[in-house]
Amino acid sequence: MIFGIGTDVCDIRRMRAALQRHGERLPQRVLGAQELPIWQQRSARSPERGLRYLATRFSAKEAFSKAIGLGLRQPMRWRACEILNLPSGAPTLHLHGSLLLWFETRGLRAHISLSDESDYAASFVVVEQNPCNTPL
Template sequence: MSSIAGIGTDLLRVDRIARIVDRHGDRFAQRILGADEQTVHARRAARDPRRGVLYLATRFAAKEAFSKAIGLGIHMPMTWSRVQILNRRGGAPEIHLSGPLKDWYDARFGAAHVSMTDESDVVAAFVVVESLSSQ
């Protein structure tokens, strides 16, 4: 039986992200998103710029929530692009880690679970990180 090692949440106003996108354009997406997320973002933004902003906002919030759940904030080895929030085939989001963050995380924690929601003006994310199971 696993136990909870950490919980993180984040609430974010969409207009905050929209203003950043207006000011910095694609540079913001490239800084915040991993390679796979950038591909999804580009498709969504091409269809509807608002969907692109919502995608950025939900991913930003989920990464903030994840960083809180693991107790690091945005400090090494935690970086924006080393955490990707990608949807499974059925649509549920899941956390994918890479590089030094994955190694650091795997030595300390078990499964991570993420939930995100968005409205026209706000997004929210909630992350639960399990303890390593004793074997």
């Protein structure tokens, strides 16, 4: 059963300007512990690749927060939600702390799609709920 759907489009030009304004504080605020080293490695090889990584993760977290209906309020926090890649390259969701507990107690499962093209990064998230785990 569909619990929620979220989508987000991030203007990479605005992300570039924000990164120039705030420096590393921006990715440190948005990216989780496993995402941050990936951003640093990609940025070291190519600042544009690092920027696109940051923009897609930002967009995916926004889309996820919409799909679960919380927006960016507790227990949803930027760093408690990580978008990592499986060996196949497919994006997958990793949650931490109270957000993980909130998500699991509702029997939820997320499907994520990411894309970036020229000036935009886009994300689409579908969250399913196992009908057997619906809270009373």
